[in-house]
Amino acid sequence: MKIKVAQFGLGPIGIETVKLAATKPWLEIVGGIDIDPQKVGKSLGELTGIKSLSKAKVYSSFGELLKKTKPACVLHTSVSRMPQAAPQLEPIIKAGVSVVSSCEELLFPQLRAPAIAKKLDALCKKHKSRVLGTGVNPGFVMDTLAICLTGVCRSVESIEIERVVDASLRRLPLQKKIGSGMQPAEFRRLFREGKMGHVGLVESLALVAHALGWKIGKINETCEPMIAPQKIKTQFLEVPKGLTCGIHHRAEASAGKHKLTLDLKMYLDAKDPRDAVKIIGDPPIDAVLRGGVHGDRATVAALVNAVPNVLRAQPGLLLMTDVPIPHAG
Amino acid sequence: MKIKVAQFGLGPIGIETVKLAATKPWLEIVGGIDIDPQKVGKSLGELTGIKSLSKAKVYSSFGELLKKTKPACVLHTSVSRMPQAAPQLEPIIKAGVSVVSSCEELLFPQLRAPAIAKKLDALCKKHKSRVLGTGVNPGFVMDTLAICLTGVCRSVESIEIERVVDASLRRLPLQKKIGSGMQPAEFRRLFREGKMGHVGLVESLALVAHALGWKIGKINETCEPMIAPQKIKTQFLEVPKGLTCGIHHRAEASAGKHKLTLDLKMYLDAKDPRDAVKIIGDPPIDAVLRGGVHGDRATVAALVNAVPNVLRAQPGLLLMTDVPIPHAG
Numbered sequence: 308m309k310i311k312v313a314q315f316g317l318g319p320i321g322i323e324t325v326k327l328a329a330t331k332p333w334l335e336i337v338g339g340i341d342i343d344p345q346k347v348g349k350s351l352g353e354l355t356g357i358k359s360l361s362k363a364k365v366y367s368s369f370g371e372l373l374k375k376t377k378p379a380c381v382l383h384t385s386v387s388r389m390p391q392a393a394p395q396l397e398p399i400i401k402a403g404v405s406v407v408s409s410c411e412e413l414l415f416p417q418l419r420a421p422a423i424a425k426k427l428d429a430l431c432k433k434h435k436s437r438v439l440g441t442g443v444n445p446g447f448v449m450d451t452l453a454i455c456l457t458g459v460c461r462s463v464e465s466i467e468i469e470r471v472v473d474a475s476l477r478r479l480p481l482q483k484k485i486g487s488g489m490q491p492a493e494f495r496r497l498f499r500e501g502k503m504g505h506v507g508l509v510e511s512l513a514l515v516a517h518a519l520g521w522k523i524g525k526i527n528e529t530c531e532p533m534i535a536p537q538k539i540k541t542q543f544l545e546v547p548k549g550l551t552c553g554i555h556h557r558a559e560a561s562a563g564k565h566k567l568t569l570d571l572k573m574y575l576d577a578k579d580p581r582d583a584v585k586i587i588g589d590p591p592i593d594a595v596l597r598g599g600v601h602g603d604r605a606t607v608a609a610l611v612n613a614v615p616n617v618l619r620a621q622p623g624l625l626l627m628t629d630v631p632i633p634h635a636g
Numbered sequence: 637m638k639i640k641v642a643q644f645g646l647g648p649i650g651i652e653t654v655k656l657a658a659t660k661p662w663l664e665i666v667g668g669i670d671i672d673p674q675k676v677g678k679s680l681g682e683l684t685g686i687k688s689l690s691k692a693k694v695y696s697s698f699g700e701l702l703k704k705t706k707p708a709c710v711l712h713t714s715v716s717r718m719p720q721a722a723p724q725l726e727p728i729i730k731a732g733v734s735v736v737s738s739c740e741e742l743l744f745p746q747l748r749a750p751a752i753a754k755k756l757d758a759l760c761k762k763h764k765s766r767v768l769g770t771g772v773n774p775g776f777v778m779d780t781l782a783i784c785l786t787g788v789c790r791s792v793e794s795i796e797i798e799r800v801v802d803a804s805l806r807r808l809p810l811q812k813k814i815g816s817g818m819q820p821a822e823f824r825r826l827f828r829e830g831k832m833g834h835v836g837l838v839e840s841l842a843l844v845a846h847a848l849g850w851k852i853g854k855i856n857e858t859c860e861p862m863i864a865p866q867k868i869k870t871q872f873l874e875v876p877k878g879l880t881c882g883i884h885h886r887a888e889a890s891a892g893k894h895k896l897t898l899d900l901k902m903y904l905d906a907k908d909p910r911d912a913v914k915i916i917g918d919p920p921i922d923a924v925l926r927g928g929v930h931g932d933r934a935t936v937a938a939l940v941n942a943v944p945n946v947l948r949a950q951p952g953l954l955l956m957t958d959v960p961i962p963h964a965g
Binding site: 327330443447448451452454455456457458459460461462463518519520588589590591592593594595596597598600601604605606607608609611612613627628629630631632633634635636 | 926
C-alpha cells in the first residue's frame with residue numbers, strides 16, 4: 308500500500324521534494340500546504356509540471372488540507388528554527404499525522420528549545436505521531452554518518468568532522484547566503500547578530516554527543532569569513548579580491564577527555580571538496596567522501612527516504628538515532 | 637538499569653566480546669555458555685582475568701544458565717552457518733531472550749536458509765525475542781555502511797563495494813584461513829567444495845539489495861587465490877613466491893539496470909588497505925575508509941554496540957535495516 312504524504316512549504320526545496328516524491332512508487336502525494344495566495348488553490352501538477360499531480364491541491368493550512376484528505380506523513384520544508392516550526396507542527400501532530408522536516412533545529416530540538424521539544428514530544432506520544440528533523444547537513448554528513456561509523460568502535464576518544472563545499476557549483480541563494488562579496492567586517496557583525504553561519508551545526512554536534520552518551524559542556528562556536536585570494540567569478544556573481552567568498556564555521560565541545568569538533572567550510576572555488584570523519588578511537592576510523600555530498604540534490608532525498616523509517620518508529624519527537632538506518636528506496 | 641547479557645561461545649572472539657562488554661557500564665554480564673568441559677563450571681573471571689566477573693559462571697547450555705539467571709540478551713559467537721546456529725538459538729528465543737550474533741549467515745538468513753529463517757522469525761514473534769546477525773564483515777563495511785550512504789541518494793543505479801585487508805597485520809588463524817602458503821590448485825579445489833572464501837559475502841550483497849528493494853537474479857561468485865609475487869614473511873609464517881598469500885573473493889548480481897558488486901581482497905602485504913563504497917547514483921557517493929576497519933577489534937564492538945538497539949526493535953528475526961543506526965556507547 309502506498310504511503311500518503313503531503314508537502315508543507317512550496318519554496319524551491321519543497322517543490323524539489325514533491326518532484327522526487329513523485330518518482331517513488333511507494334508514495335502517493337495527496338496535497339500541498341503553503342501560505343502564498345499565488346499557490347493556494349492551484350494543483351501540485353501546475354506548480355511542478357508533473358501531470359499525475361493534477362488532483363493534489365495546495366491548501367492554505369494543514370487544517371484545510373485535513374478537511375479533504377489525511378496523509379500518513381507530512382514533508383515539512385518551511386523554516387529553520389523551532390519557535391517558527393512548532394505552531395506549524397502542532398496541528399499536524401494533533402491529527403496523529405507524522406512529519407519529516409528539514410527544519411535544522413529539529414535535528415536536535417532539545418538543544419535550543421528544550422521546553423518546546425518536551426511539549427511536542429508529549430503531544431506526539433498522546434496522538435501517536437512521529438516527528439523527525441533530518442537532511443544532509445544537518446542530518447547526515449556531519450552527524451548521522453559519524454554516529455554510524457562509531458558503531459564498529461570499541462571506544463571513541465574524539466571525533467573530528469569536516470565538510471568542505473565548493474559553493475561555486477551551487478545555486479545563487481547559497482552563494483549569497485555564505486556572504487559572497489561582503490566586507491569581512493560586515494560578515495562578522497552579522498554572525499554576532501545570529502544572521503550569518505550555518506544553521507544546524509551545533510545541533511549536529513549535540514546529536515553526535517547524545518548518541519555517544521557524552522555530557523558536553525559549552526559549545527564553542529566560531530564563524531569567520533573566507534577571503535577571496537583573487538577575483539572570483541561564478542555563473543552568478545563576482546567577488547573582488549579581499550572580500551568574503553564564503554564561511555568557515557566551527558563548533559567544538561568537550562566531555563571530560565572526549566572532544567568533538569565540527570568544521571564546515573563553504574566557499575567559492577573551494578579546494579578538495581569533501582566530507583570527512585576522523586574517529587580517534589579503537590579501532591580508529593578515517594573516512595572521506597571524496598567530492599562531498601551535493602547538498603541541494605541530497606537534502607530532498609534524505610527527507611523522502613526517511614518517510615518509511617519514521618512511520619516504523621515509536622511515536623514521539625524522534626532523533627536520527629531513534630529510527631532505522633536511512634537508505635534509498 | 638543495566639542490561640543483563642550472557643556470552644554464548646567462549647572461543648577467542650567470545651572472550652574478546654566478554655572483555656569489551658565488561659568495560660561498558662550499561663551492561664551486566666551474568667554468565668557464559670560453552671560446550672568445552674574445560675570451561676564449564678569455571679567463572680568468566682577465571683577465563684578473562686577480569687575480577688568483577690568472578691560470579692559469572694560458565695554453563696554447558698543456555699538451558700542450564702537459565703536455571704540460575706535470565707539475561708535480556710545473549711551475545712552469540714559460535715558458528716557461521718544457519719543449520720548449526722538454529723538449534724542453539726531456538727531455546728534462547730523460546731525463553732523470550734534476545735540475541736546478537738556473529739553468525740555470518742544470520743546477517744541475511746533468508747538467502748541460504750529461508751525455511752529456518754521463517755521458522756525462527758515466527759518463534760521470535762511468538763516469544764517476543766529479537767535476533768540480529770551483525771559484525772564488521774558481514775555486518776558493516778560491505779553492507780550497512782553502503783546502505784546508510786544511499787540514504788542521501790535520490791536514486792541509485794549501481795554500487796561497487798571494495799574491501800582490501802592487509803592480512804600481515806592480523807592474527808595467525810586469519811592468515812591460515814585465507815590459504816597462506818597453499819598451492820593455488822588446492823585453494824581453488826577447496827573453494828569449489830565450499831571450504832575456502834569469506835563466509836558472509838553473498839549475505840552482505842543480499843542485504844544491500846533487500847534494503848534498496850532490488851530483486852536480484854543469481855549471485856555470481858568467484859574466489860581466486862592471491863599469489864605471492866616474492867617470498868613473504870609475517871610474524872607467524874612464510875610464503876614462498878608463487879604460492880597462495882590470500883583470497884580475492886567477488887560477488888556480483890544484477891536487478892534490471894541495477895548492478896551490485898562486492899570485491900574483497902584479504903592477503904599478506906596488501907597494498908593500500910581500505911574499505912570503499914562507490915555509489916553510481918544521484919548524487920554519486922565516493923566513500924573511502926582509509927586503512928580500512930580492523931576486523932578483529934571491530935567485530936566484537938559491533939556486537940556489543942548492537943545490544944541496546946536490538947532490544948528497542950520489534951520482536952522478530954531482524955536485519956540491520958530493522959534496527960536504529962549503530963553507534964558506540
